Amino acid sequence: xxxxxxxxxxLAPGLTDYTASAEKKKTVLEHAxxxxxxxTPESSGKVQPFRSATGGVVFVQGAxxxxxxxxxxxxxxxxxxxxxxxxxxxxxxxxxxxxxIYHPDEEAGxxxxxxxGRVVRDNLVAKSNRSVFNxxxxxxxxxxxxIVWQQGRQLSGDVIRVHLKEVSGEKRADEIQVHGHxxxxxxDTLSAGRPLxxxxxxxxxxxTLDDRSRLTGVTVTTKARALYHTYDDANQPSGANFTSGDxxxxxxxxxxxxxxxxxxxxxxxxxxxxxxxxxxxDLPDFRWRERExxxxx
Numbered sequence: 017x018x019x020x021x022x023x024x025x026x027l028a029p030g031l032t033d034y035t036a037s038a039e040k041k042k043t044v045l046e047h048a049x050x051x052x053x054x055x056t057p058e059s060s061g062k063v064q065p066f067r068s069a070t071g072g073v074v075f076v077q078g079a080x081x082x083x084x085x086x087x088x089x090x091x092x093x094x095x096x097x098x099x100x101x102x103x104x105x106x107x108x109x110x111x112x113x114x115x116x117i118y119h120p121d122e123e124a125g126x127x128x129x130x131x132x133g134r135v136v137r138d139n140l141v142a143k144s145n146r147s148v149f150n151x152x153x154x155x156x157x158x159x160x161x162x163i164v165w166q167q168g169r170q171l172s173g174d175v176i177r178v179h180l181k182e183v184s185g186e187k188r189a190d191e192i193q194v195h196g197h198x199x200x201x202x203x204d205t206l207s208a209g210r211p212l213x214x215x216x217x218x219x220x221x222x223x224t225l226d227d228r229s230r231l232t233g234v235t236v237t238t239k240a241r242a243l244y245h246t247y248d249d250a251n252q253p254s255g256a257n258f259t260s261g262d263x264x265x266x267x268x269x270x271x272x273x274x275x276x277x278x279x280x281x282x283x284x285x286x287x288x289x290x291x292x293x294x295x296x297x298d299l300p301d302f303r304w305r306e307r308e309x310x311x312x313x
Contacts, residue, residue, distance in 0.1 A: 042077055042078060042120065043075055043076070043077045043089075043096075043120040044075065044076050044077070045067070045069055045073075045074075045075055045089070046074040046075065046076045046081075047072055047073070047074040048069035048070060048071060048072065048073045048074070048087075049070060049071025049072055050069070050070045050071055051067060051068070051069050051070075052067065052068040052070075053065070053066070053067040053068070054066060054067075064090055064092055064093065065090075065091060065092065066088055066089060066090050066091075067088070067089050068086070068087070068088045068089075069086070069087045069088075069089070070085070070086045071085065071086075072085075073085065073086065073087045075087070075089075075096065075118075077120055077123075078106075079106050079107050080104070080105065080106035080123075080151075081103075081104070081105050081106075082096070082098065082102070082103075082104050082118060083101070083102070083103040083104075083105075084098045084099060084100055084101060084102045084103070084116075085099060085100030085101050086098075086099045086100055087099070094119050094120060094121045094122065095117060095118075095119060096117065096118045096119075096120065097116075097117055098113075098115065098116040098117065098118060098127075099114075099115050099116075100114065100115075101114075102114065102115070102116050102127060104116075104118070104125070104127075104149075106151070107136065107187075108135065108136060108137075108151075108180065108186075108187040109133060109134070109135060109136065109149065109151075109156065109187075110133060110134050110136060110312060111127060111131065111132070111133035111147065111149065112127075112130075112131065112132045112133065112310075113127030113128060113129055113130065113131045113132075113147070114127075114128065114129030114130055115127070115128050115129050116128065122150070122152065123150070123151035123152050124148070124149060124150040124151065124152070125148070125149060126146070126147065126148045126149075127146070127147050127149075128145065128146045128147075129145065129146075130143075130145070131143060131144050131145065131146060131147045131158070132310035132312075133147065133156065134310075134312055135178070135180065135187065135188065135189060137186040137187065137188065138166070138180075138186075138187070138188045138189055138229060139166055139167055139229065140164060140165070140166040140178070140189050140229075141164070141165045141166070141309055141310055141312070142156070142158055142162070142163065142164045142165075142176070142178070143158075143162075143163055143308065143309075143310055144158035144159055144160055144161060144162040144163070144176070145159065145160035145161055146158075146159040146160050147159065154179060154180040154181065154187065155177060155178070155179055155180075156177070156178040156180075157175065157176070157177050157178075158175065158176040158177075158178070159174070159175055160174070162174065162175060162176040162194075163176075163305060163308070164176055164178065164192060165306065165309050166189070166229065167229055168202060168203040168205065169200070169201070169202045169203075169231075170199075170200070170201045170202075170304065170305065170306070171192060171194055171198070171199070171200050171221070171223065172194070172197075172198075172199045172305070173194035173195060173196050173197050173198040173199065173221070174195060174196030174197055175194070175195040175196055176192065176193065176194050176195075177192070177193040177195075178191075178192050179191040179192075179193075183227045184227075188225075188227065188229060189225055189229065190224065190225055190226075191222065191223065191224050191225070192222075192223040192225075193220075193221070193222050193223075194220065194221040194222075194223075195219075195220055196219065196220075197219070197301075198216075198217060198218050198219060198220055198221035198236065199215070199216070199217045199299075199301060199302070200215065200216040200217070200221060200223065200234065200236075201213045201214070201215050201216075201302060201304060202214045202215075202231075204245050206245075206247060206251060206253075207245065207253075209293050210293055211304075212245055212292065212293065213298075213302070213304060214242075214243065214244040214245060214273075215241075215242070215243045215244075215298065215299045215302055216234060216236050216240075216241065216242045216243075216264070216266070216299075217236070217239070217240075217241050217299050217300070217301065217302075218236035218237055218238055218239050218240040218241065218264070219237065219238035219239055220236070220237045220238060221234065221235065221236050221237075222234070222235045226271075228271075230268070230270065230271030231268040231271055232267075232268055233265065233266065233267055233268060234264075234265075234266040234268075235263070235264070235265050235266075236263065236264040236265075236266075237262070237263045237264075238262070238263075239260075240260060240261055240262065240263055240264040240278075241258070241259070241260045241264075241299055242257075242258070242259045242260070242264055242266065242276065243256060243257070243258050243259075243297065243298065243299050244256065244257055244273060245257075245292055246286075253289055253292060254289065255286055255287050255288050255289050255291070255292055256286075256287040256291065256292045256297060257284065257285070257286050257287070258283075258284065258285040258286075258287065258297070259276060259278055259282075259283070259284050259285075260278075260281075260282070260283045260284075261278040261279055261280050261281050261282040261283065262279055262280025262281055263278070263279040263280060264276065264277070264278055264279075265277040265279075
């Protein structure tokens with residue numbers, strides 16, 4: 017049997033049943049235009065209490081806030097269903113989506129439909145069609161046309177995993193994994209002509225970063241390819257280099273490429289200066305997609 021109760025826009029302090037449950041799970045429904053509560057039957061024959069919130073919905077859990085147009089909370093199942101203009105924010109991440117779920121106890125959830133997000137202190141911006149986030153393990157997974165931008169770099173693929181670590185009290189990305197159609201592009205800041213991009217591609221890629229978000233290493237496996245623009249000791253252009261193999265490992269010192277190690281079916285080619293700006297030497301499927309980068313205010 018379902019029963020509903022329409023309430024004012026602000027949750028009244030006297031609603032002790034729901035408030036006690038919310039405080040126990042450290043999740044408080046701070047605002048909604050309309051709130052309805054009741055019970056819904058489960059397949060086992062038991063009934064489960066719920067509350068539905070509509071219009072300007074705001075949940076607060078510590079430093080985290082969840083906003084949406086409509087939400088249904090199932091306190092006994094540690095589940096909140098979210099829908100419409102979802103915005104989840106804390107001191108580390110800001111994430112938008114169209115539909116989603118959130119598990120307060122686990123501090124984890126999933127969003128789908130035009131997902132956009134950023135690491136607040138790290139200048140890392142991402143978009144995909146679906147994402148899974150876990151605050152306890154400091155992980156953000158992006159699925160289906162996933163792409164990440166950070167400091168002139170772009171990573172794309174079928175699945176992207178961003179891992180965060182705490183640096184001086186702030187969370188920053190220290191590792192980014194790309195699985196399936198992995199592609200990395202980085203703007204060549206020394207180029208004085210048309211914009212040029214160092215590029216890497218393969219089936220799998222692992223990118224590691226230091227505490228200042230500079231590259232420390234990139235490992236590419238399966239159909240691994242790399243194109244990077246070369247300079248002499250005076251930082252004058254000397255051409256471009258193409259390298260391929262079963263596995264590529266690129267090592268960086270203070271954010272600059274210092275060494276490449278190629279394993280299995282190694283192939284290398286040096287392009288002259290006359291071709292360094294020729295788009296024909298770009299790796300297959302290269303696209304610079306900065307126009308798709310979400311804007312946050």
